[in-house]
Amino acid sequence: MSADFLYTVEVILNGLMAGVMYSLVALGFVLIFKASGIFNYAQGVMALFAAMTLVGIQTGQIPFAHLINAVFGTDVHHFGWQVPAFFAIILTVAVMVLFAIIVEKYILHHLVNQEPIILFMATIGLAYFMEGFGDIMWGSEIKTMDVGIPSGGSLWLEEYTVGWAAEGERYWGMYIDKLDMVATAVAIILVVSLTLFSQYTKTGRALRAVADDHQAALSVGISLRAIWVIVWSIAGFVALVAGIMWGAKSGVQFSLSLIALKALPVLMLGGFTSIPGAIIGGLIIGVGEKLFEFAVGPMIGGATENWFAYVLALMFLVFRPQGLFGEKIIERV
């Protein structure tokens, strides 16, 4: 096999992995959009907040240390203990559930029956709030996420693939990050368990009923408020998973909240209401932008990854306005 071909394969594989990472974020969007019709812009900030909370709990940071120091003139920052990763994750999940309850009680509950754009704006407000809140609570410096996920290139794969190239070609084997492989496995487990949950449990059925028709679900005795708390908790959990993966990849920092923007074209491609759509959309975007950067990028100045996903989604939508797997939009006068 020629080296060029192998490079292309490597680019495609890396694109698939990157796509999985986008899908992880997009998944949270889809869950909330399906269950409550809310386009939750705060999903990316939720991932950031979850990751910050996890690191904060793990390293025993004192919450609001910065604020306390500024107000009382003290100098505190750490409790001085370390919490094992497993317990820290469980505690973070608890925090995210608490967050879901607060969001439902103080925001969504007051905005029932408002237009979608109002709800969308409310989640942007929420995103701003959480960004500031997270920074005040845990400090705004870049943190490293360490929950025991391996990272770095896989030597085994490199050595295994080096023999594939034809004799005399300059080829050193494929580079694929171990972290990306773990992320792919986690994403598969997550999607399968979410699908099983929504198909075969009572709560899952209730979720789907609410997604289908709020009024009808209410009339058969499903509590909308409870469902919303559950959905936001699950979305918080998905955000935590995405936060762990992205945090381990590039550090827990502000730019993490911007991955939400990258998840938007993924959603558009896959359709806002489809979980498999989120995954496949993510894969298409991931492969598409890596291939485009690899093949066309050098000719037009590079850094095409910033916009390629959006333009691809835009082109796509012109031909299929509801996305790949979205419900067909039927309009009546």
Add this chain to the structure above:
Amino acid sequence: MFYRESGDFKKTYQDDSQTFPIKFDRRRYYVVMAIAFLVLPMFMTDYFANAMMIPFLVWAIAALGLNILVGYCGQLSLGTGGFMAVGAYATYKLMTSFPGMDMFSVVLLSGFVTALVGMIFGLPSLRIKGFYLAVATLAAQFFLVWLLNKVPWFYNYSASGQITAPERSIFGIIITGPHASPITGYLFCLILAVGLAWVARNLTRGRLGRSWMAIRDMDIAAEIIGVNPLMAKLSAFAVSSFFVGVAGSLFFSVYLGAAEVTEAFSINVSFAVLFMVIIGGLGSIFGSFVGAAFMVLMPVLLKNILVGGFGWPTDLAAHLEFIIVGALIVIFLIVEPHGLAQMARVLKEKLRLWPFPH
């Protein structure tokens, strides 16, 4: 009492359909104009002009533009930052290519350039609707910023990739550049803001504005009664982008003086303008101004109180500002989803009946 229509007889149709039907409102409008044009420039400090009034006017123009698109025509757009960047770079190219051109022509021409670009990116709106369109306009945001950053011709091959406003004037009065006085900058922005608000008001209550609103309320129904969706949507995109382009042009040439596209026209700009429109009130000219005032003045106020008053570190104050802005947006949406303009409308209704509300 003083806020009444009674006794103010309208004798012509023109009188009857004027913007301020109540005499008190008309007088108040002239007073506000007099203060803005005559009184404020006399007492204005440079800090007040630079940190508050100029950004307020610039953002108000941008909010007006976005309000035409989102509030009147119902097309959700997140590409405002990108269109402002187009306005700014068009201004830069015009200023450097034609040094003799006066600033009014430069700013208005930049607006027209942006309107063209806006129409191109408005084309998908014929197929895509709602949130899908909002995300599609993100393509405009990211693509335009990338393009302006990557093609050196746009920033005249300068090594830093920055654009810097050279000194330009109207009738011998310096408007831009390091020697311009903030007061003249303020007056320049004020004239444009008032003029554009007048244009927007008259467009939105004319045939064009009504076709926009018909599209907003239900596009299929509008199409059936004979509104051409192609014309309505594209004209909304064009007019909106024109306003946004003018705002971008002023933002760069009068307010910032120098700009770098990825810094000054990021996605946050798009969101900030959308906030202004929502907080001020969708589909309201007055609302665009109030929303802009709110979003410009509040951070300045907060910073002065927290850093100046309490002596807190600036980064902490910045985080707190995020919290407060976020919380205020949510609270506003819960209390009054139709924005500050709706509050003003309710207040006016109450005033009309006061002191006998029944």
